[in-house]
Amino acid sequence: MGKNSPVISNNIRRLRFFASEMTQQELADRTGVTRQTIMAIENGKYFPSLELAFRMAYVFKVALNEIFIYNAEDDPVIRKTNPAKTNEK
Amino acid sequence: MGHQEKQSIVSIIGSVLIIGFYTLYVYKNQVAGDLEILNDFRFWGKSFLWLIPIGIGVQIVIHILFAIGNRIVTREDMPEISDERDKLIELKSIRISHWIFVFGFMLSMGSLALGMKPYVMFITLLSSGFLASLVSEVAKIIYYRKGV
Numbered sequence: 001m002g003k004n005s006p007v008i009s010n011n012i013r014r015l016r017f018f019a020s021e022m023t024q025q026e027l028a029d030r031t032g033v034t035r036q037t038i039m040a041i042e043n044g045k046y047f048p049s050l051e052l053a054f055r056m057a058y059v060f061k062v063a064l065n066e067i068f069i070y071n072a073e074d075d076p077v078i079r080k081t082n083p084a085k086t087n088e089k
Numbered sequence: 090m091g092h093q094e095k096q097s098i099v100s101i102i103g104s105v106l107i108i109g110f111y112t113l114y115v116y117k118n119q120v121a122g123d124l125e126i127l128n129d130f131r132f133w134g135k136s137f138l139w140l141i142p143i144g145i146g147v148q149i150v151i152h153i154l155f156a157i158g159n160r161i162v163t164r165e166d167m168p169e170i171s172d173e174r175d176k177l178i179e180l181k182s183i184r185i186s187h188w189i190f191v192f193g194f195m196l197s198m199g200s201l202a203l204g205m206k207p208y209v210m211f212i213t214l215l216s217s218g219f220l221a222s223l224v225s226e227v228a229k230i231i232y233y234r235k236g237v
Binding site: 032033036037044045046048049052 | 091092093168170172173174175233235236237
């Protein structure tokens, strides 16, 4: 899993919009990181720690999987270790 | 361009200026006219010991000046926190710089093993330290731009 990975995508931009157009700076301040980090996460250039991900979920008041979406079909590890299951889909 | 990338560029400029002016100063005041001093271990010991505090001092001054200049031009404060992404990038770039320095260290020892003069070893050591710090900053810029 690397940069701009299709395996994990996120809804942060959408969630910020529905949270009264929360700015990146505001989200950064509320989660204790810099605006650049929020921007990198939104663009898929950085995957946050579990702690930061949970903090974001707390701020948006949603479940973690509403912020980050895991696409198992695109995950090369899952494809390799579970070929039958991924081929079914 | 983010603050961290700007800081890395300032660090690169600072490193080049420090090593450039320091080697020029040492060459003009001590080496020129007396090349034998290059084989004097005391000369190398003193040069290395002076370079470290001078380098740190000048880098601090350059970063303070940059912070003031940046504040005046952009009206933005430098980020007060160093978050998890900054720390990860710092760790990754330090790892790269360590490998480069270790490679330089091996080269410098190799020069001694091959019977070259001691100054070749010291110059290789100094160059690898300089190169390691440069590559570390360049790696930071790349990680900030392309992602970790």
